[in-house]
Amino acid sequence: MAITPAELIDDFSLEMTGKDVPGLLEAAPVLPQGTRMNVTFLGNEDLAMRTTAAKAVLDQGLIPVPHISARRIKSQEMLEEFLAALQAQGASENVFSVGGDPHQPEGPYDGALDVIKSGLLQQYGVKNVSIAGYPEGHPDIKDDALWAALEGKFAVLQEQGLPGTILTQFSFDVDPVVAWIEQVRAKGIDLPIRIGVPGPAGIKRLITFASRFGVASSAGIAKKYGFSLTNLLGTAGPDRFIKELAGRLDPAKHGSVKLHFYTFGGIPATSAWIRDFKAQLSPVR
Ligand SMILES: NC(=O)C1=CN([C@@H]2O[C@H](COP(=O)(O)OP(=O)(O)OC[C@H]3O[C@@H](n4cnc5c(N)ncnc54)[C@H](O)[C@@H]3O)[C@@H](O)[C@H]2O)C=CC1
Ligand SMILES: Nc1nc(=O)c2c([nH]1)NC[C@@H]1CN(c3ccc(C(=O)N[C@@H](CCC(=O)O)C(=O)O)cc3)CN21
Numbered sequence: 001m002a003i004t005p006a007e008l009i010d011d012f013s014l015e016m017t018g019k020d021v022p023g024l025l026e027a028a029p030v031l032p033q034g035t036r037m038n039v040t041f042l043g044n045e046d047l048a049m050r051t052t053a054a055k056a057v058l059d060q061g062l063i064p065v066p067h068i069s070a071r072r073i074k075s076q077e078m079l080e081e082f083l084a085a086l087q088a089q090g091a092s093e094n095v096f097s098v099g100g101d102p103h104q105p106e107g108p109y110d111g112a113l114d115v116i117k118s119g120l121l122q123q124y125g126v127k128n129v130s131i132a133g134y135p136e137g138h139p140d141i142k143d144d145a146l147w148a149a150l151e152g153k154f155a156v157l158q159e160q161g162l163p164g165t166i167l168t169q170f171s172f173d174v175d176p177v178v179a180w181i182e183q184v185r186a187k188g189i190d191l192p193i194r195i196g197v198p199g200p201a202g203i204k205r206l207i208t209f210a211s212r213f214g215v216a217s218s219a220g221i222a223k224k225y226g227f228s229l230t231n232l233l234g235t236a237g238p239d240r241f242i243k244e245l246a247g248r249l250d251p252a253k254h255g256s257v258k259l260h261f262y263t264f265g266g267i268p269a270t271s272a273w274i275r276d277f278k279a280q281l282s283p284v285r
Helices: 005-009 018-030 047-059 076-088 112-117 143-160 174-186 203-213 219-225 239-248 267-281
Strands: 013-016 036-039 063-069 094-098 128-133 164-168 193-198 257-262
Touching: 005 239, 005 257, 005 267, 013 018, 013 267, 018 047, 018 267, 036 047, 047 063, 047 076, 063 076, 094 112, 112 128, 112 143, 128 143, 143 164, 164 174, 174 193, 174 239, 193 239, 219 239
Parallel strands: 013 036, 013 257, 036 063, 063 094, 094 128, 128 164, 164 193, 193 257
Antiparallel strands: none
């Protein structure tokens, strides 16, 4: 029963946007070689920004995990163009297939499952597909639909013989996260799970992103996490969250569980925070 925070944070992954290449270059010296760096697929990015960022990740000795936002893909040609550009750089082995925030699909793909079912991923060298998980649900998608989507994606990846990883929305509250992991395992879904946590960031910024993405941040949850809703001036990091989560995980019951950092406060700040957190866990003797 229980793993140590050092075990939980080992082999963490993190995330950048297409605009974050300068932050990536600044942070790279403190990131372990081979660390996975997700690269977002936002509405304000284009193919060149996304592929340039993925290449920059590779050049730093890290592993790019480009996002493919199903609803933002306007055509099969656009999907193939993106995958081909990634493959040409050696950046197509790992992708995150996600629905995307547009209320209406901009092309033929309604959700992540449609992209996976297309069979195109393997054709362009994809070897591992991350899919999304929602410990606290999603503001626009009913829980039934989320579970059906997760089970559907797991089944199709198995049929295709493609390894997968579940990557979750961030949370400030360990209780729903542990309950959700147990539900995933009860459904027989044995994929490795990466639990999303926010890197250290301004409290205002954390709350803004939490409300945008439908993540709970009530006064009680905020206090437990380490910030107050009435004092928005400071910053907050996930140290308490990580220590509590580690204390409640049992590998025999919960399977492989790692961490994924959303870098709302910037990649350098998150990377330095992780280095310092690890150092304080294992003081030099
Ligand atoms: N790092 C990131 O960029 C993350 C983004 N998300 C967002 O979460 C949402 C769901 O993604 P997945 O779990 O991959 O879902 P999915 O693509 O597997 O779809 C699940 C179900 O919800 C529907 N759906 C998909 N996107 C929707 C939307 N924007 N609004 C209403 N219904 C939608 C689909 O038709 C399907 O029935 C997307 O909005 C996605 O962008 C979630 C986590 C992380
Ligand atoms: N439903 C959902 N959609 C998402 O797009 C999403 C999630 N969930 N969960 C967390 C991650 C983190 N995401 C993001 C998205 C944008 C920035 C960002 O820095 N955006 C702007 C700045 C906007 C601002 O400061 O308010 C940028 O410059 O691109 C960071 C993380 C996207 N992600």
